[in-house]
Amino acid sequence: MMTSEPDSLPRNGWTTTSADMPAAVGGTPLIRLSRASDATGCDIFGKAEFMNPGGSVKDRAALAIIEDAEKRGVLKPGGTIVEGTAGNTGIGITLVANARGYKSVIVMPETQSQEKIDFLRMIGADLRLVPAKPYRDQGNYVHVSRRLSEENGWLWANQFDNVANREGHRLTTGPEIWEQMGGKVDAFTCACGTGGTLAGIGFGLNDAAEAAGVARPKIVLADPEGSGLYGWVKSGDLSVSGSSITEGIGQSRVTANLEGAIIDDAERIADPEALEQIYSLLIHEGLSVGGSSGINVAAAIRVARTLGPGHRIATILCDGGARYQSKLFNPEFLRSKDLPVPAWLDR
Numbered sequence: 001m002m003t004s005e006p007d008s009l010p011r012n013g014w015t016t017t018s019a020d021m022p023a024a025v026g027g028t029p030l031i032r033l034s035r036a037s038d039a040t041g042c043d044i045f046g047k048a049e050f051m052n053p054g055g056s057v058k059d060r061a062a063l064a065i066i067e068d069a070e071k072r073g074v075l076k077p078g079g080t081i082v083e084g085t086a087g088n089t090g091i092g093i094t095l096v097a098n099a100r101g102y103k104s105v106i107v108m109p110e111t112q113s114q115e116k117i118d119f120l121r122m123i124g125a126d127l128r129l130v131p132a133k134p135y136r137d138q139g140n141y142v143h144v145s146r147r148l149s150e151e152n153g154w155l156w157a158n159q160f161d162n163v164a165n166r167e168g169h170r171l172t173t174g175p176e177i178w179e180q181m182g183g184k185v186d187a188f189t190c191a192c193g194t195g196g197t198l199a200g201i202g203f204g205l206n207d208a209a210e211a212a213g214v215a216r217p218k219i220v221l222a223d224p225e226g227s228g229l230y231g232w233v234k235s236g237d238l239s240v241s242g243s244s245i246t247e248g249i250g251q252s253r254v255t256a257n258l259e260g261a262i263i264d265d266a267e268r269i270a271d272p273e274a275l276e277q278i279y280s281l282l283i284h285e286g287l288s289v290g291g292s293s294g295i296n297v298a299a300a301i302r303v304a305r306t307l308g309p310g311h312r313i314a315t316i317l318c319d320g321g322a323r324y325q326s327k328l329f330n331p332e333f334l335r336s337k338d339l340p341v342p343a344w345l346d347r
């Protein structure tokens with residue numbers, strides 16, 4: 001394995017001296033969300049994944065996938081990693097690649113936020129924008145990235161079906177949440193793109209609960225409109241309806257990362273409900289988060305109301321609001337999607 005630190009050091013770069021960018025991935029704070037907690041009589045906590053070096057939870061998947069490939073000997077010094085991504089995984093891969101001397105080729109649907117596109121270019125990704133197509137179409141960004149890998153002999157990160165993704169969360173994010181909550185976790189809510197975060201943290205929390213001899217937390221999928229997973233969890237039906245302005249989440253198939261995942265229930269959250277949480281977190285708590293975080297917090301509030309006062313619920317603040325300034329915080333964009341524009345934003 002190519003690391004500049006001995007294996008025995010903790011991977012919590014924010015509280016120890018970091019050797020390099022990869023050492024600073026993870027170890028994020030867990031923040032009590034006051035308004036959501038007060039409104040429900042529960043303690044609702046958000047894991048501040050926007051504090052990772054690349055600004056999102058996907059730094060963890062990127063690092064886990066790259067370290068797994070290094071260990072398996074399929075990523076050689078100076079090698080190239082190609083990936084299809086909504087942007088955040090591409091950012092994580094490119095930053096880890098820069099730190100470790102690899103090259104990155106990032107395939108991304110052109111519909112994703114300009115901020116992610118600009119950031120990927122800034123950090124040196126070889127960016128290939130493609131038209132947004134459904135997964136069944138061979139022009140879909142995931143298939144384009146796989147073909148590029150086959151044609152050029154590059155490593156395909158394959159975040160959707162490479163279970164090194166969820167294994168990374170099982171070994172880091174899950175135990176971190178358990179420890180930060182003192183082993184008292186009643187429920188966990190999380191949206192899915194690849195499913196790595198939901199499945200991996202679910203396994204990690206389950207492992208920790210088993211080791212402690214206590215009941216495991218309830219694991220609840222938070223799903224946007226336009227995703228098939230809510231129906232899949234509720235009735236086994238993956239069919240899709242509606243749409244969402246959120247990015248990086250929603251899925252129409254059971255990825256390898258989702259196979260066998262612990263999922264007890266699901267909440268479907270429409271964009272206005274997610275935006276309400278995003279704006280409330282920003283205005284009242286000073287937390288700037290993106291669309292999937294809004295879906296996650298809205299689902300945590302619903303779960304809190306179902307469980308009743310006194311429960312402790314964790315969720316993920318996946319990335320920051322600045323990544324979506326031109327969309328979630330842009331009155332013209334919101335109006336074009338028939339979404340409400342809050343008065344404070346409309347000036």
Ligand SMILES: Cc1ncc(COP(=O)(O)O)c(C=O)c1O
Nearest residue numbers: 192193194195196197248292318
């Ligand atoms: C902002 C954001 N939230 C959530 C997710 C979903 O995470 P996962 O792929 O682990 O399901 C992604 C994935 O790209 C993302 O970019």
